[in-house]
Amino acid sequence: MIRILSILVGLFFSAALTWSVGLGAYSYVTEPPKETVEEAFHLHPHEPAGGFSFNGLFGKFDNQQLQRGFKVYSEVCANCHALKLVAFRDLKAIGYNDDEVKAIAAKYQIPEYDPTTGEVKSHAGLAKDRFPPVVYAGSGHPPDLSLVTKARHGGAEYVYSLLTGYAEQPAELLKRFPEAKTPDGLYYNPYFANLNIAMPEPLASDDQVTYSDGTKATKAQMAADVAAFLTWTAEPKLDKRKQTGWAVLGFLLFATTLAYMAYRNIWAGKKGH
Amino acid sequence: MADHAGTQAVLPSGAESSGGEGVRRRDFINIAAVSAAGVGGLVTLLPLISQMAPSADVLAESSTEIDISAIQPGQAIKAMFRKQPVFVRNLTPKEIAEAEAVPVSSLRDPQSLKDRTKAGKENWLITMGVCTHLGCVPLGASEGENKGEFGGYFCPCHGSQYDTAARIRKGPAPKNLEVPDYKFTSDTVVKIG
Amino acid sequence: MSFPWAKEYTPAHPFTKWIDEKLPLPRFVFNAVGAGYPVPRNLNYAWNFGILAGFCLMLQIVTGVILAMHYAANQTVAFDSVEHIMRDVNWGWMMRYAHANGASAFFVVVYIHIFRGFFYSSYKAPREMIWLLGVVIFLLMMATAFMGYVLPWGQMSFWGAKVITGLFGAIPLVGEPIQQWLLGGFAPDNAALNRFFSLHFLLPFVIAGVVILHIWALHIPGSSNPTGVEVKTESDTVPFHPYYTAKDGFGLGVFLIGYCTMLFFFPNALGHPDNYIPANPMQTPAHIVPEWYFWPFYAILRAFTQDFLFFPAKLLGVLAMFSAILVWFFLPWLDRSPVRSGHFRPTFRKFFYLLVIDLLVLGYCGGSPAAEPYVMISQIASIYYFAHFLIILPIVSAIERPEPLPFSITEAVLGHDQGAALATPQPA
Numbered sequence: 003m004i005r006i007l008s009i010l011v012g013l014f015f016s017a018a019l020t021w022s023v024g025l026g027a028y029s030y031v032t033e034p035p036k037e038t039v040e041e042a043f044h045l046h047p048h049e050p051a052g053g054f055s056f057n058g059l060f061g062k063f064d065n066q067q068l069q070r071g072f073k074v075y076s077e078v079c080a081n082c083h084a085l086k087l088v089a090f091r092d093l094k095a096i097g098y099n100d101d102e103v104k105a106i107a108a109k110y111q112i113p114e115y116d117p118t119t120g121e122v123k124s125h126a127g128l129a130k131d132r133f134p135p136v137v138y139a140g141s142g143h144p145p146d147l148s149l150v151t152k153a154r155h156g157g158a159e160y161v162y163s164l165l166t167g168y169a170e171q172p173a174e175l176l177k178r179f180p181e182a183k184t185p186d187g188l189y190y191n192p193y194f195a196n197l198n199i200a201m202p203e204p205l206a207s208d209d210q211v212t213y214s215d216g217t218k219a220t221k222a223q224m225a226a227d228v229a230a231f232l233t234w235t236a237e238p239k240l241d242k243r244k245q246t247g248w249a250v251l252g253f254l255l256f257a258t259t260l261a262y263m264a265y266r267n268i269w270a271g272k273k274g275h
Numbered sequence: 276m277a278d279h280a281g282t283q284a285v286l287p288s289g290a291e292s293s294g295g296e297g298v299r300r301r302d303f304i305n306i307a308a309v310s311a312a313g314v315g316g317l318v319t320l321l322p323l324i325s326q327m328a329p330s331a332d333v334l335a336e337s338s339t340e341i342d343i344s345a346i347q348p349g350q351a352i353k354a355m356f357r358k359q360p361v362f363v364r365n366l367t368p369k370e371i372a373e374a375e376a377v378p379v380s381s382l383r384d385p386q387s388l389k390d391r392t393k394a395g396k397e398n399w400l401i402t403m404g405v406c407t408h409l410g411c412v413p414l415g416a417s418e419g420e421n422k423g424e425f426g427g428y429f430c431p432c433h434g435s436q437y438d439t440a441a442r443i444r445k446g447p448a449p450k451n452l453e454v455p456d457y458k459f460t461s462d463t464v465v466k467i468g
Numbered sequence: 469m470s471f472p473w474a475k476e477y478t479p480a481h482p483f484t485k486w487i488d489e490k491l492p493l494p495r496f497v498f499n500a501v502g503a504g505y506p507v508p509r510n511l512n513y514a515w516n517f518g519i520l521a522g523f524c525l526m527l528q529i530v531t532g533v534i535l536a537m538h539y540a541a542n543q544t545v546a547f548d549s550v551e552h553i554m555r556d557v558n559w560g561w562m563m564r565y566a567h568a569n570g571a572s573a574f575f576v577v578v579y580i581h582i583f584r585g586f587f588y589s590s591y592k593a594p595r596e597m598i599w600l601l602g603v604v605i606f607l608l609m610m611a612t613a614f615m616g617y618v619l620p621w622g623q624m625s626f627w628g629a630k631v632i633t634g635l636f637g638a639i640p641l642v643g644e645p646i647q648q649w650l651l652g653g654f655a656p657d658n659a660a661l662n663r664f665f666s667l668h669f670l671l672p673f674v675i676a677g678v679v680i681l682h683i684w685a686l687h688i689p690g691s692s693n694p695t696g697v698e699v700k701t702e703s704d705t706v707p708f709h710p711y712y713t714a715k716d717g718f719g720l721g722v723f724l725i726g727y728c729t730m731l732f733f734f735p736n737a738l739g740h741p742d743n744y745i746p747a748n749p750m751q752t753p754a755h756i757v758p759e760w761y762f763w764p765f766y767a768i769l770r771a772f773t774q775d776f777l778f779f780p781a782k783l784l785g786v787l788a789m790f791s792a793i794l795v796w797f798f799l800p801w802l803d804r805s806p807v808r809s810g811h812f813r814p815t816f817r818k819f820f821y822l823l824v825i826d827l828l829v830l831g832y833c834g835g836s837p838a839a840e841p842y843v844m845i846s847q848i849a850s851i852y853y854f855a856h857f858l859i860i861l862p863i864v865s866a867i868e869r870p871e872p873l874p875f876s877i878t879e880a881v882l883g884h885d886q887g888a889a890l891a892t893p894q895p896a
Binding site for chain 1 (some may be wrong): 476486509517548554555561562565684706710711715717718720722725728729731732733735736741742744746771772773774776777779781784789795798801802804837839840842844847848850851854857858859862863872
Binding site (some may be wrong): 306310312322323325326327328330331332333 | 530532538552555556557558559560562625714717857
């Protein structure tokens with residue numbers, strides 16, 4: 003009885019699915035899906051030349067690079083993008099000392115709501131404060147950058163590729179998809195999901211930032227540095243995580259080898275194992 | 276040894292371990308394996324325990340700067356330090372004299388006013404607002420509050436009375452109000468912690 | 469409840485004797501996972517995964533209780549409180565990654581455990597109750613995992629909650645009120661977040677309770693084994709301790725190596741980037757997918773694209789998705805083959821491997837965008853899924869000619885001559 007019932011239920015689902023397949027196949031044949039402009043021209047993010055120091059099982063942050071990236075962030079990105087999950091005190095982890103952290107913090111005004119007067123006042127930043135919100139008046143919604151490298155497919159490579167990927171719309175694109183011309187106020191960037199981004203090219207020329215360590219501030223260098231910095235803001239514990247990981251794996255290999263030997267020992271008298 | 280295939284269980288330790296070099300080596304491996312597991316388990320406990328310690332953002336709040344320029348002699352303010360009240364009191368010359376008149380040896384927790392203030396700034400008495408008995412906030416810092424028999428602080432919970440140097444004089448509290456670490460960063464700003 | 473040759477617990481010390489008289493907990497452990505539990509001697513590594521699943525449950529409870537000490541279930545601060553754990557709490561990043569990857573590890577282990585059951589027909593009499601309780605555990609795990617994924621209140625959390633509660637909206641007549649009742653609102657908000665947190669904290673303990681029943685039910689007939697032949701004599705078994713404690717210890721080590729590699733080196737590989745964007749009710753992510761362990765069922769849900777007879781496509785999808793798991797409850801009665809182990813069932817075995825491939829295909833499609841060719845592939849794979857359990861299994865089990873079984877477990881392990889000698893009952 004139960005098997006007859008089950009076969010009937012099975013046939014019902016199979017029939018419903020076959021119906022779906024059939025209609026789907028029919029519309030696939032009569033109206034084959036057209037390739038979209040995103041499918042044709044979207045590019046996958048890639049690493050900068052030389053790669054990122056923090057990639058790979060043994061990868062580590064390069065504090066010099068993170069400090070350069072912080073400079074790019076604070077002089078370029080910070081005009082529109084906030085970094086609200088990062089506290090000034092966190093900057094100690096990328097090589098600034100207490101006094102430098104205090105000096106950096108003091109450059110920012112931290113808004114503070116006073117519940118007795120109802121006013122919003124502000125005080126100069128302290129090490130314990132987080133980066134303040136950024137007021138943005140233009141069009142579009144510049145996202146907070148604290149987690150951006152973890153919140154996008156491709157992570158740091160995506161940020162790097164996006165920053166260096168601004169270009170003219172290819173002639174071939176306009177030929178094949180004339181309706182896909184980049185609208186006014188948007189900018190063509192093949193690394194952006196829908197190819198047209200509201201952000202104007204932020205790193206438009208070399209030497210937009212002057213590095214204190216003498217590194218030549220090419221566009222690619224600035225993009226790589228800020229991508230590295232934003233990787234640190236998203237995953238500040240990356241170095242510690244990998245160090246801990248190696249210690250844990252080393253111990254586990256040792257303990258598992260012992261466990262295997264003990265297992266063989268105990269089973270030594272039993273055939274079949 | 277226990278190589279006869281089949282039913283005989285080779286136990287890891289115990290009764291059978293008396294005979295032969297091989298058996299002892301086997302015991303050693305089993306004990307080492309169990310010990311390694313034990314060590315691993317114990318080390319794993321460390322992060323599980325330390326996660327309950329104050330986190331980085333809490334520790335970052337562990338110093339407070341207070342502007343004391345507006346506190347007139349005879350007044351006090353309550354400020355927040357590590358989520359607890361701290362009393363900053365500008366003593367009048369009369370209160371200083373009262374505090375210094377008490378023989379230190381007669382006190383439950385013998386300390387002079389000098390011990391509890393910074394040299395040259397004896398009028399600034401900075402103490403935690405936490406009764407050393409069971410942690411209530413004593414009265415006496417705000418205008419019009421009961422300052423107790425000795426003109427300092429009075430804890431309403433169990434009746435501890437502190438004098439003008441915030442030393443325990445009467446009641447169940449064992450210690451004087453605690454003086455936190457602090458320093459004057461300028462004439463008008465004091466940094467606690 | 470156990471075999472007559474099971475060792476009796478004898479307290480070695482007056483103190484343990486005293487305890488045993490007052491509360492026979494040591495005796496209970498001894499008989500459950502100690503030397504007093506005889507287990508077939510021929511279990512292979514597929515039998516390691518029950519203990520590993522238990523370990524994963526403990527791991528999730530420990531890390532989860534710790535995370536709950538720092539997490540705040542309020543939609544204004546939930547996202548930031550998770551980042552507070554990642555950045556400021558001592559070892560908080562490790563706790564959170566351990567919990568997030570622990571959920572994946574738990575499902576990996578449980579899926580292998582379930583497929584062990586499929587291949588060796590562990591669901592068959594006299595072990596039906598173990599199987600039924602196991603399916604209940606799996607359902608509870610899915611509910612727990614789903615609600616846990618909502619808690620960080622990222623984009624995938626929010627839209628996952630919205631879409632999954634939307635499934636209940638497919639129920640005719642009462643669907644929409646039920647959906648609103650589940651959420652405590654018209655869309656996921658504080659009410660939903662708070663109740664999900666509460667239930668996410670509660671359900672693991674319910675799971676632990678059902679696990680105890682699962683193990684209790686297991687100890688009545690004893691463990692199954694790769695031959696599917698029941699235990700006959702003492703020579704078919706070894707005591708759980710030290711034999712299987714040692715083997716499980718080694719298995720645990722191998723498991724931990726894989727798990728820790730994910731935790732420390734690829735902690736976000738199984739997650740979705742969109743969940744690092746705070747929840748935004750005004751904007752849906754481009755491509756909503758659940759966590760990987762739901763992908764096969766998500767593919768079945770999406771496979772129904774057309775209304776059929778009187779059934780709207782949405783309702784069919786929901787029905788099919790729930791049926792895909794509910795059908796497991798009937799497995800002991802759908803598969804009527806007298807032989808348990810897939811080793812001796814040539815036709816069944818081929819279909820079993822097809823089912824494994826089918827589920828991998830469904831999983832791949834479930835994680836891909838809802839576009840061709842994935843939709844069509846997942847439709848065909850869904851047909852096979854239902855056909856396998858509801859049509860093929862009942863028919864194959866009735867007509868298949870199994871291969872000859874070994875006489876006993878001992879014979880299977882030691883070969884015919886030696887095994888037959890030992891397999892005759894011996895004086896205890």
